[in-house]
Amino acid sequence: MLAKNSRLAAHNRAWFAERSIVTINLMSSPGAGKTSLLERTIRDNGAGRQVAVVEGDQETVFDAERIRDAGARAVQINTGAGCHLDATMVRSGLDALDPDRGDLVFLENVGNLVCPALFDLGELRKVVVISVTEGDDKPLKYPHMFAAADLVVVNKTDLLPYVDFDVDRCERDARSINPGVGWLPVSTRTGENLDAWYAWLQEL
Ligand code: MG
Numbered sequence: 001m002l003a004k005n006s007r008l009a010a011h012n013r014a015w016f017a018e019r020s021i022v023t024i025n026l027m028s029s030p031g032a033g034k035t036s037l038l039e040r041t042i043r044d045n046g047a048g049r050q051v052a053v054v055e056g057d058q059e060t061v062f063d064a065e066r067i068r069d070a071g072a073r074a075v076q077i078n079t080g081a082g083c084h085l086d087a088t089m090v091r092s093g094l095d096a097l098d099p100d101r102g103d104l105v106f107l108e109n110v111g112n113l114v115c116p117a118l119f120d121l122g123e124l125r126k127v128v129v130i131s132v133t134e135g136d137d138k139p140l141k142y143p144h145m146f147a148a149a150d151l152v153v154v155n156k157t158d159l160l161p162y163v164d165f166d167v168d169r170c171e172r173d174a175r176s177i178n179p180g181v182g183w184l185p186v187s188t189r190t191g192e193n194l195d196a197w198y199a200w201l202q203e204l
């Protein structure tokens with residue numbers, strides 16, 4: 001199953017490259033703020049280029065509607081009982097999305113820190129969003145996700161005064177698994193440090 005997925009992901013990757021499309025596989029547990037990060041990025045034009053989104057959720061079209069309201073093209077994929085996006089689902093999403101040449105395409109994965117790490121979608125970069133309300137033990141509990149990530153976005157930093165979340169310890173744990181991983185604390189609510197996120201996107 002994974003070998004077949006890898007072949008289809010390679011297909012997606014070539015398709016993106018031919019069109020100069022940059023893709024990010026955005027992963028997190030449910031409620032960490034993936035969609036909020038995308039809404040804010042779209043409204044601020046933080047990517048510096050047109051954004052389009054493939055939304056993965058088990059049910060509902062809520063997130064695709066939020067992305068469209070923010071001003072970008074979006075398609076919703078419902079995985080039903082499935083707990084991750086795979087390369088085939090992304091392919092069918094792209095057929096409906098029809099992104100333009102040079103777009104930044106976000107693949108917002110199903111909220112889950114386990115198996116999305118195993119399925120290559122053909123993306124250029126993997127970004128993991130964690131939030132300070134979910135505890136600072138996630139890197140050690142879900143090492144495969146953090147080993148696969150290019151960047152960790154730590155969201156909801158505006159709530160740090162109200163929770164026991166040790167940002168430094170969490171960063172140390174993430175880097176013990178993946179020494180080169182990027183680390184970016186932000187608040188999508190207050191906008192704190194989003195400039196650094198936008199700078200990262202614009203360098204892709
Ligand atoms: Mg979402």
Ligand code: ZN
Binds near residue numbers: 082083084115116
């Ligand atoms: Zn899964």
